[in-house]
Amino acid sequence: MKTELSAVEAKYEAQKIAFGPMYFQSVIALRDLGILQFINSNRKGVSIGTIIEELPVSEYAVNLLLEAAEILGVVEIEEGVIKISKIGFFLLKDEMTRVNMNFMNDVCYLGAKSMTESFVKGKPEGLKVLGDWPTIYEGLSILPEPAKTSWFDFDHYYSDNAFPNALKIVFKKNPKMLFDIGGNTGKWSFACCRHDSQVAIKILDLPVQLNVAKANAAEKGLLERIDFHPIDLLDTEQKIPQGADVIWMSQFLDCFSEEQIVQILENACQAASEDTTLFILEPFFDNQNYPAAHYSLVATSLYFTIMANGNSKMYRIGVMKELVCRAGFDVVEIYPLIGDSYHTILECRKRA
Template sequence: MKKEMSAIEAKYEAQKIAFGPMFFQSVIALRDLGILDFINSHRKGVSIDTIVEKLDVSEYGVHLLIEAAEVLGVVEVVADKVKITKTGFFLLKDEMTRINVNFMNDVCYLGAKSMTESIKKGKPEGLKVLGDWPTIYEGLSILPEPAKKSWFDFDHYYSDGAFPEALKIVFKNRPKTIFDIGGNTGKWSFACCAHDPDVRIKILDLPVQLKVAKQNATEKGLLERIDFHAIDLLNTEQKIPQGADVIWMSQFLDCFSKEEIVQILKNAWQAASPETTLYILEPFFDNQNFPAAQYSLVATSLYFTIMANGNSKMYSIKVMKELVAQAGFEVVNTYPLIGDSYHSVLECRKTIEA
């Protein structure tokens, strides 16, 4: 049975929330000023005087940040020596943590204050700190740095790890033509071309994204095998063309509301033949092995609210299957947490009239 939290403990947890933004930025400063890395290089500990002497940071600044880091459990101070903790090590060296920190700091932090207005209006009111677009997707290729790099690092990290196993699933029946819906920079399409020398790909996305994908395909010499189809899937007049053996959606549907997801899937339904297979790759927040993964995915939903489009989120696997059914597809196979990833694949077939 879970121990009931005391009033004192609850009050402490509340203060963590109250001062959370300040402590987050203190860790950014520790990292960017080189203090955390310097402490990590001295495994037996290092004095604050040595940190001040070796780094171009004032004694005041070092003391301030070390005190914050000690409260957070990022460092510990023993006998006047500062040592990095396991938490500090992960903040400094763990790839997932580094990518998440950069994404929050460079993409989301300044816009987060617009959370209330974003929820009230159903629009990403925080996005204006990066640019003047209705959603972040129109501006991805021209985001200011470092937001652009941090956004793509985040997106690719949470999809690329799933690709090796996903390729085995998608190519088990040797499809000849794959439609990559919301193909973004083209990474999945390029992986398909490398996996099967005979497959043909059509990337469907917004024109601004296709420009980037086409440039990348040109550099890789893949223009003879990859076609490009400009489409705004929120426009009901624009239809996905027919002719695909496989329709692939990778970390795509979480960019839309439930109503929009059904609309997009119905568009896929009209394009699909009875032999077409629809694959949906998503990191479902209720289908994770570790608390850190679920925590990160729920936080990502908040990013969608304030920065991306104001109405989408990370979904549970149960909800996604319900939306698939509403659009006239049946989930015929579920591949949970494939490979070394946080993703599951839903394999779907067209069934009833949508």
């Protein structure tokens, strides 16, 4: 976008914001009714009449949705021939776009109207559309569908791509005991077990999440190698145990406010020895190569406001480094944008 807009251009951009929710839902309908897929399958173009004949969708619906799609640049219409555009192709086929759209539609959309109230109260007031929990984390394992599937698809998409390169970094000194803080469903712990047949794992998380991780571990035959430690890290009386060669936090600290992050890292610091390495994996929004990633991560902060806990966000890398230092660690190495992911790893050691 140009830095200097005319009044007419600025007014148009303002209308994009004003009607944004309507246009978003029009694309969801275009996709879910099969119209976008049908257009894509006819690369030479297709007429409105053919769409109406071939799909169980009314002429009224097809006309309105295509009018919206043309405005958005999702389709191109010339002399009655409709073709999918590059934007439409990415909406239909790109994994990042699919995951983000489903997350916004299934998890965040209905709760978004409570954003102002969430900021005022410092609580995720939009969460009530999904369930009665103080934060979304207590309800993850019992979220209603399709929100549950879309939440985990979103979470795993933004972490799993980092695992192959992260494993090489974390296991470069052959740790024997790894603590997976906020282990969620256990995917990172299972990847560690596949990577190193000797490593022992302890997953630390809320009891409701440990139940899911334990069931998944049992299914994979890994119960002998993985221990499960229930803990609420917002309770200052509950301490992380000692004995870890590696303490791992993957997309975990962005679930907390700055003061809570310092509290959690201080807890990790008391558990760490001089030989313990703390690894923090985060998608810092100011450390991205592409504007689409930056845009998506800033929007994700607003999800934390309305749906997750009301006080956390995606962070700048400089802010996280400062919080790490406040808690008694030094950042000894930075691995930026590892592999094909959006993540940076901070390697930290307890300050002597």
